[in-house]
Each structure stands twice: as C-alpha cells, then as structure tokens.
Amino acid sequence: MTFSTQKEIPVTETLEFQSEARQLLQLMIHSIYSNKDVFLRELVSNASDALDKLRLETYRDKDLEADTSDLHIELETDPVARTLTVRDNGIGMTRDEVVSLIGTIAKSGTAELLAKLRETKDSAASADLIGQFGVGFYSSFMVADKVTLVTRRAGADEGVRWESAGEGTYTIEPAEDAPQGTSVVLHLKPEDTEDKLYDYASPAKVREVVKRYSDFITWPIRMAKAAPAEESDESTDGELETVNSMKALWARSASEVTEDELTEFYRHVSHDWSPPLETIRLQAEGTFEYQALLFLPSRAPFDLFMRDARRGVQLYVKRVFIMDDCEALVPEYLRFVKGVVDAQDLSLNVSREILQQDRQIELIRRRLVRKVLSTVKALEPEKYRTFWTEFGKAVKEGLVSDAGNRDSILEICSFPSTHSADEPTRLADYVARMKDGQEHIYYLTGESRQAIENSPHLEAFRAKDYEVLVLTDPIDEMWVDAVEGFEGKQFQSVAKGQLDLDEQESEHTEEFKPLLDWMTTALGDTVKEVRLSSRLTTSPACIVGDEHDLTPTLEKMYRAMGQELPPVKRILELNPTHPLVAGLRTAHTERGADDPRLTETAQLMHDMALLAEGGDLPDPAKFVKVLASRLEQAL
Structure with missing residues (x-):
C-alpha cells in the first residue's frame, strides 16, 4: 500500500491553530511546572507508538514499502545550538494527518481540559491532565520557544515539514528528502543559569529522564555514546548506545520490578500522572499462555461516562503490539482498568472484529474480570473507599450487563443507607445487621438522599429501626430489578408491593372498606387501587407501585430516551390512624359518595402524596386553585 504525494500544495503555507489549540499552547508556554520532564516522556511515548503502528501495519499489509530492519528511537542533543531532537523511523504522518493531529485538538472534552488546567494549582495534577487528554505533543512548548517537525508516512514519496513558535500559527511545507518516520526538533528556551535541573540540551539530563520514565519502552532508545567524563556533557562522535533496558515489565517477575518502574509504566499506558491504586498481575500457562499486567487507577478519568470515550487495555501478541484500547478484553463496566495483555497463540493479523468472536479472548476476558473483582474485594479499607468513590457508579453497571459475575460484583458494592449518613455499607455488613425475622434487604430509590429521607415510605421503617439502602444513582433504578438477591435475602423496595410491617392495617380493613372502594372508583383514572398502609406513621397517604411496576424515575428515563410506554397506574395507600x-371516612359515612367536596378532598390527598415522593402533578394549576379555596374556607 502506498500513499500518493499531495499535489498542488504551495511551497509553504501558514495556517492557524484551532482556537482550543491556541489556548492550550498559551497555557503551556506561560505556565510554570515543578516537573517539566513530562514533555520528554510524552514525545518518547509518541515515538514508541509510531514504531508499534508501523510494525503492525507491515503485518497487515505485506505490500507496504517500509523499512523495518532497525526500528528505534534516537535522541540527539546539541548544547551549543541548544536543541533536542527526538527521532523515530516509525509509521510517520501525511500532511493531512499533521494538520489534524497537531493543528487541531480533535478530542471531546477540550473545553473541560482547558478549564481544569486554568483552575489547578498543583503542578503534578497539571502534568496528569496533559497526558490524560492526549495532548502530550503540546507540552514541548514548556521547554522550547520553537518546534520543528519533519515526517514522512511509510510508503509515501514525500514528507512534510511543520514548524511553530506556539504563537497561534504554524507553517507547513513539503519535505522531499525526509526519511521514513518523524523527527521533532525542540529549539530550547535560553538556559536558566540558576536552575540546571532542566537543561535538556545536556546529554546527562536526557539520559536521566529516559532512565526514570521510559526505561520499559520495548524499542531501543539510542543516544550518542557518552565520553568517559560523563559530567562534561561531551560524547563520542558517531557511536550510539541504547540507554533503556527494553525489558517488558509484564514478562519480569514481581521481585525484578520496582514500584517506581510500575508507576512509570502505568503512566505510559494510561496517560495518568497519578500513581495507580493497585497493580494486578496475571499469568496463564499450559495449552493457552498469556501474561497480563493491569492497574486500578487512583482516580477516575474525565471521560469515564462519555459515550465516545476510549476503553480497554493494550493487546500484544508475542511481545508485538497489536492494538490500544482492546475493548474485547475488558467489559464496559470495568472500562477504567488499564494495562497490557500479552498472548502467545493469537494471530498477529487479528482484528477487532475477529477478537469479538475469538474463544481464547473470551477466556482471557473471563479470567481478567474475575481477577479484577477479587482484587477489589481484597483491597484494604482506605484503598477500597477511594476505589468505590471514583468508580462505584461504573461498576454497578455490571449488575445489569454481567449476569455471570453478578454475585461477585454485589460483594464489592457499597451503598448509602439509613444506618449511617457518612459511610456507605457493603451488603455483607447490612445482612449482618438485619433484625431477627427480617427476610428482605430494603431499599428506596430517588433523586437525592434528602428526598429519600423525607419520603413518607420510610416512616414505619424508621419507627421500627429497619435499615434501608438509599439509592440515588440512575443505574440503581436498573439493577434493583435485575438482581435476585444477596446471600439468600431478596431485595425489596419500600415503595413497592404490600408490606407486612404492622397489624393495624388488618384491624381497620372492614371499617374502611366502603371508603376504599369509593376512592378507588373516584380516582380510577389516576390509580389502580386505594388501600390501607402499613408503612405510614405520620403522613396521611403515600403512593406505591405494584411489585413489578416501573418506578416513576425509570419511567421518566425511558420516555426521555424516546420509548413509548403505556400509562402506569399506581396504588394510593392511606394511613388509617391519621x-x-x-x-374523610366519617364524612363519607355521613354524607355519602355524591358530595363533590369529598371527591375534591380525595384528589387533594392523592396529589399531596405525589408531591411528597417528588412526583409531578398532572394538573398543578388545578391543585393550587383547590388548595387555595380550602385554605380560604379554613380561615
């Protein structure tokens, strides 16, 4: 496969950066970071990606005219000219790719990135954001007042030269003699005589940064061989040496890898500057061999709940990089997991479509999921709290989508409850606190904790000191209907079905029967039944659903997604002691069912119950008019 040379392009064009890119450049140029080394880590990581992509492309396209005989990264310093060059002979870029990848930040969340970079006062957090949003190339302008990039796509006849001082424009022109790959030349800012820590024209400094942040890169990173007097910053002309170990961390035993190496590798695969929360190792031997090195992040990425966010781990086959973001290996509810899986028996030409059908990939996926869930279950309390705060909402999606691991997911879930206003509870702890004879795990869903705690549905549970789960996440509306139970205890909504909490209900049934029958008929357009309640102690009425009815919140969600649903009639429950x-029962007995004021009162009682649970009135204006009239009469 070859790439045709672009025709009819002016010798040199001056183009403007996209507005978001200009703002980002200005932040890079004028901001001061305590650790500027991040720029070199990002450029070396980009070069490594380019080499990975070229090798994969040559496996897939046997006709690609590309030299893969000595793939490597080369770093070159010039202390006199004050330049640092990062060069690779990887896949390279076409002119259009240069414009789209560098001149434009073609990524969702750009506005959020800019806002966060402006707000953060923490230099480490700023570095994290740079990598997290995939804009590592721009970090070059932290140390350079001009950047020159020369690149040629593998198989193309002509290259491209790009240059910018980061002032809002860049130039781009053909480069006929460009070698395959990409060369980034940083024209470094004037030397800071007071701060020698950041002299990136010094070979010793560059070696130090590579050793600290990029030692694990699987491609050779070469520099001019150092002279015996290393501190002199001179080198032996013409001789190159490899300055990184190139040892894949996942192929080394745990005793051979330091925490610092693991942290830097995590940063490389995740673009997250924070250290990982936990490291997970996995190795399978026998008929089907693979190795995995996975990480649980210590905080959620900005795009965790964005629909177009990339997810998955890196896939290698026999140490050959195959793809980033291999979604087939990680279910969506574990999309925050980062790392590498290296399989021995897959084809090097495997595609995303083939992966979805591959039996071996499915086996790896199952074991990865089980390992991640068991690791979370075993986390020490402080780490677990961090994990659940950051990723709990995503994990709960698995209760709906992954029936096979539902029990294991429930074991690591925590939910707010009426037991404590501050600390969520794990289900095992809830079950341990259940009262003698309690058969169900009680819960109530709603838009906020305040709304739930003020709900009349909780009155009898609070009076009898029953613990109730307080579920406020949208996904909670979904999983409670999908999950059968936990440790033999069924989940029971306190706002659904008939509850047997109080014997008073049966005591009053006969005397209230005429009123209940009449109200069921009078409110027949709105409710399916009016009955006495065992869940109320202070409120006159509440509205509940049948055991298998959709909750009002879930009904709203479906309608918002454009799904047409038949009207759901619910049940009005009355507190016979209010x-x-x-x-109302006395008035009905004395005046009969034809008194319009009784019908009006019955409707008011229904509407008040609807408001108490946070529902929407079908006719707010009518409710206000009737209520105002009644208040006036009372005065």
Missing part, C-alpha cells in the same frame, strides 16, 4: 383519613 386524623385527615379518619375524618
């Missing part, structure tokens, strides 16, 4: 309900 003066308003008792008075």
